[in-house]
Amino acid sequence: FHSLSYAQLLPSLCSRGLMGNLLKVLACAELEHGPIVFLDFEHAQPTEAETAVWNQVSAVLEEAHGILAELQSYNGAGQEIREAIQNPGDLALQEKAWNAVCPLVAKLKRFYEFSLRLENALRSLLEALTSPPYAPMQHLEREQALAKQFAEILHFTLSFDELKMTNPAIQNDFSYYRRTISRNRLNNQQLEAENEVNNEMANRMSLFYAEATPMLKTLSNATTKFVSENKTLPIEDTTDCLSTMACVCRVMLETPEYRCRFTNTDTMLFCMRVMVGVIILYDHVHPVGAFAKTSKIDMKGCIKVLKEQPSNSVEGLLNALRYTTRHLNDDSTSKQIRALLQ
Numbered sequence: 001f002h003s004l005s006y007a008q009l010l011p012s013l014c015s016r017g018l019m020g021n022l023l024k025v026l027a028c029a030e031l032e033h034g035p036i037v038f039l040d041f042e043h044a045q046p047t048e049a050e051t052a053v054w055n056q057v058s059a060v061l062e063e064a065h066g067i068l069a070e071l072q073s074y075n076g077a078g079q080e081i082r083e084a085i086q087n088p089g090d091l092a093l094q095e096k097a098w099n100a101v102c103p104l105v106a107k108l109k110r111f112y113e114f115s116l117r118l119e120n121a122l123r124s125l126l127e128a129l130t131s132p133p134y135a136p137m138q139h140l141e142r143e144q145a146l147a148k149q150f151a152e153i154l155h156f157t158l159s160f161d162e163l164k165m166t167n168p169a170i171q172n173d174f175s176y177y178r179r180t181i182s183r184n185r186l187n188n189q190q191l192e193a194e195n196e197v198n199n200e201m202a203n204r205m206s207l208f209y210a211e212a213t214p215m216l217k218t219l220s221n222a223t224t225k226f227v228s229e230n231k232t233l234p235i236e237d238t239t240d241c242l243s244t245m246a247c248v249c250r251v252m253l254e255t256p257e258y259r260c261r262f263t264n265t266d267t268m269l270f271c272m273r274v275m276v277g278v279i280i281l282y283d284h285v286h287p288v289g290a291f292a293k294t295s296k297i298d299m300k301g302c303i304k305v306l307k308e309q310p311s312n313s314v315e316g317l318l319n320a321l322r323y324t325t326r327h328l329n330d331d332s333t334s335k336q337i338r339a340l341l342q
Contacts, residue, residue: 044144053128057149060114060121064156067114070107071160076169077101081176098180105177108170109197111160112205115215118153119222125150126226129241130233136240150245153219154277155270161213162316171209178202213324216277220284220324227285235285242282243296249275250298253305269313275302276317280325289327291337303340 046054077100084090084097128146129139140147164170181202197205211217227235249271253259259268279297283290290297303321306314322341327333 044148046145047143050128050143050145053124054145054149056124057121057146057153060117061149061152061156063114063117064152067111068156068159068163071111071163071167074104074107074163074167074169076167076173077104077176078169078172081172097176101173101177101180104173105197108174108205108209109201112208115208115218118157118215119218122150122153122219122222123226125153126223126238126241130237132233136237136244139241140244147245151270151274154274154281157215157219158273158277158317158320160215161320164209164214165212165316165319174205174209178206213320216280216320216324219277220281223281223285235287239282239286240296242278242285245278246275246282246297246302249278250302250305254301268309272306272309272314272317276306276320280320283325283327288332289330290325291327291330291333293332293334299337300340303337307340 077097080093080097080100084093087093125146128143129150130136131139134142177197181199208214208218223238227233227238252271253268253275279290279299279302282295282297286295288294291299303318306317318341322328328338328341
């Protein structure tokens, strides 16, 4: 646990080429000052103590890439649905639309079920990264592989939600599916697809996809639940873990000496998504949130870092801060911060 200043350490790190092209990052224990610890988000390997949780989370994360690829290629059945609605008497077109929608709904069910597994993975990581007797900073130093997985979950979550928000076909397809099932139920017809997505499952999926950012909502609910169920664990242990991660990302993004080491533009986006993800979780879990003067997150610094990037790559992230945080519109939020997010 180095107690050298940031300025002392930076030149030697850069000259020794320790920065890699992914995340070798500084975490500040007390935002600007105090001791610092390096999180190696590129090469971190689980220690023996981390292995059980790491394996469990790893099994979930292995699916994440495939889920994003499927969501990215999700085109919907808009054409078939339109034709069926415009020609209600044409049974062939009704069947064509139904056959187009059913495999898509099976896909949506898979995404929803994945969110439940992601929730369990996050819970396991929170337990590991906040358990006594260690302080959050010590956890991040000792359990770097788990900190990396935490970052990967947030990266996936914001990536998924950005894709979902820009794809209206998802809700249109699902609405059509539900309307068709309701109509057939009135006519006492049982459709085969109902066996896959029954009424109870359809209700839960409906609530999930009605959210602007469903994965983020799942994670923030899981984090809030984790805090409320662990009465003996000080809430600061969870929020300090989140604020430290936000600081890690901000320092990396705003420091030219770090940024210049990244050859891959995806690294910047990874870091921005993780930063925004932990800010939102912090804002949902902390009693006064991320925007108050007493917050341990430098919100002005974080927003400025985002605004320095090309707008097409950060607009979705700025919208996530605008619309999915809990305390932005509180009286305790400074006018400056609100103005930055307008």
